[in-house]
Amino acid sequence: MIRLVALDMAGTTIDDHGAVYRALQSAVEETGATVQPRDLQRWMGTDKVQAIAALMEDGGAAPDVDTVTRAFQRFREILAGLYAENPPVELPGVAAALAELRDRGVRIALTTGFDDEVAAPLLASLGWTVGTGPDDLLDAVVTTSAVAAGRPAPYLIHHAMEATGITDVREVLAAGDTVVDVQAARNAGVVAVGVLSGALDAEDFAGHPLDHLLTSVAELPGLLDLS
Structure with a gap:
């Protein structure tokens, strides 16, 4: 689970x-x-x-x-x-999918190759907040400011586990739109998911170790229904 x-x-x-x-x-x-x-x-x-x-x-x-x-x-x-x-916006359906997952008891963490100074204003511009309230979308945000090395090292994911109180890597799924995202997931020992919402297509992920390839994070609730 x-x-x-x-x-x-x-x-x-x-x-x-x-x-x-x-x-x-x-x-x-x-x-x-x-x-x-x-x-x-x-x-x-x-x-x-x-x-x-x-x-x-x-x-x-x-x-x-x-x-x-x-x-x-x-x-x-x-x-x-x-x-x-040209301000950033949420990708279609993502916030709704994350809210659904949180309602189902799944914790949500964002991990990024940005440091705190870049990530914080970006999230603020979207109105995405960390907390336990009904209006909060996230349980944790982990940037490169918090770890010894970024991807493909597993530390961002493992720090997200620490921040959310999860101790079993089998209970964690990590998703991203780049090859190093799935490499980091594999190095962390968690379920590795590639998404095609960024600059890469399915051929770019071919040959790399991943468990699932989705069009968008918006598909995650359906994927977890199958697990």
């Missing part, structure tokens, strides 16, 4: 209109690196500092600490500007 669902944010539960991709690419290209689409997809879903350093190296720039730090600050600035121009 699934008692905790841990979900990625941008591309999985939230439609940010591709802003994370564009902000990350722009910040890295400002360092002089060339960003290839396949490399950008490979590092989406990971900790953004790690992603910047890796993309710089892939693109022919030296990822020294100072340059990576400045690029990460530029990523934040660019992303904030894009969000101001």
Whole structure:
């Protein structure tokens, strides 16, 4: 029986209109690196500092600490500007699905490759809150600010378990729209679900270890009915 669902944010539960991709690419290209689409997809879903350093190296720039730090600050600035121009919205049916799962006793956590400074205003703009009240949608939010390493390490998911009082990985499902999301789920020992609401299609998930592939998180209540 699934008692905790841990979900990625941008591309999985939230439609940010591709802003994370564009902000990350722009910040890295400002360092002089060339960003290839396949490399950008490979590092989406990971900790953004790690992603910047890796993309710089892939693109022919030296990822020294100072340059990576400045690029990460530029990523934040660019992303904030894009969000101001075109605010993120929930993906269709997601909030209703999460509310249904909570009504059924399933705890809901969001995990993300963002840090607290990026994640908090994003959630506030959507009105998604953490708590036990009838208007709260979430039981926990775990960002890279809380863990030693982001995806594909299992720590975001395991920290979500700690935050929600779940001790058995067999009672946890984790879903996301990138390959590193499902890799993190597999590394955490939980049910791994890919969703096609982001930039990847079914072929991109082929060959990667996952238990289910859904069109959207909105389908999760039906999936849990089968478990």
